[in-house]
Amino acid sequence: MELIDLLIKIALIVVIFAISLVVAMYSTYAERKIAAFFQDRVGPNRAGPWGILQPLADGGKMFLKEEIIPTNATGFLFIVGPSLAILTACIGSAVIPWGQNLEIGGRVIPLQVTDINVGILYIFGVVSLGVYGIMIGGWASNNKYSLLGAIRAASQNISYEISMGLSIIALLMVTGTLSLGEIAKQQHGFWADGYFSWNVFKQPLGFLLFIVCAFAETNRSPFDLPECETELVGGYHTEYSSMKLGFYLFAEYINMFISSAVMATLYFGGYNFPFMDLIHSPNLVAILGVVALFAKIFLFIFFFMWVRWTIPRFRYDQLMDLGWKTLIPLAIANIVLTGIFMTIFK
């Protein structure tokens, strides 16, 4: 690889990393504003105009707070927990195609860090690794509420991973590839060969299953049992303070951003938008594609928040019932139905 290619890759990685952090930062602000709107309040409005400096103020507060490590905590693992949480949240963005190739001065710049041929499985692996941060942190705190939160997180993640994997299998049968770049390319435009080209119209049930599992995997309400404050004080992060708590909370927002990006790429056409063939400049299409992808991502993030402030939390047995007795049979039925449709129509 030439030096300039390497530099471009590094620049791309830094930009994506910065964007995920900024989006996560402003998701906290959006969350509070949306919650305020839903509850007929004003929301944060003191720091800067309309309160837009609120995330910075929160971040500063987190950094400057006193750092407390409980006496009975397992010191090293207590620090590893939040670090792992934020690490696994950040590495998911590596395989997401953010746009079509840009062409500047004869040089083709792919807007995807790496297009490995098992992209979906990579995302899946990162998601399954995410539970370690919570489990290690919860266990190392040496607090019964933290431990209960950690154990809830573990069993919840494992249960919902199964139906998530099964819903992806049905999608793979339709697309025939595991590479995210390839899947995004297949959903070109909006209408192709007499049918919608986006996967959500080919896999409506699969998408529904996937989004429910995404809520569960990111520990968002109504599946936020691991940090259920009515039962477990603060759940797995009860003992945490200052930036280590900040990392846990931040990891949740980054996860939300990444899973929104994955859902947009897998089911909602990724960077594709209707009538993209009418624009002839490829660079303009690429840039508009990035804008379209981000619009979809923000819609999904809004949806995450909308659900959080609308639907009450599940009880734990209801959560397990939903995962094992409803979602898994539905996912298997979806695979069978997809197979039948594919043999009939192809």
Add this chain to the structure above:
Amino acid sequence: MSTFYFIAFLSIFFSILVISAKNPVHSILYLVITFFTFTVHYILLNAQFLAVVNFIVYMGAILVLFLYTLMLINLNKEAEPVKPFMVKISAVFGGGILAVALISSLKSLGVSDPVVLKNPNLGLVKNLGKVLFNEFLLPFEISSVLLLSAMVGAVLLATKEKETKATI
């Protein structure tokens, strides 16, 4: 070449830590790192699919379950049962036999070249699928039946036995 030896060293180092760690939870976490080094080995062999599957299944599911179970059991010095003398003797005996078997297998050791691949694309999804469904179809199907029967067994064990309760 040097990458392979470095990763191999890490694998062995962390596997030794797994059995020497005092705290069972630490030992599981070392096992997680050991499996991660295996994933790196697969990537070095250009077997991306196997690498990711190893990552998801072993690190992401099985070891999470291990950790989950260990966190539920309160393992500490006071709760540890004192093992009878005979058990210790038989453990030493069993371990000795295993050591003899391993050492005797050193005799048939041939020097392999782990870094040069005979078929570099074998680990990619497409080729792996073809190999599994052509050459190794029977073992593949048999192992899937085995997994299914294990699953049915687990469900059977988990269901409540209503009839026996009624008789008591």
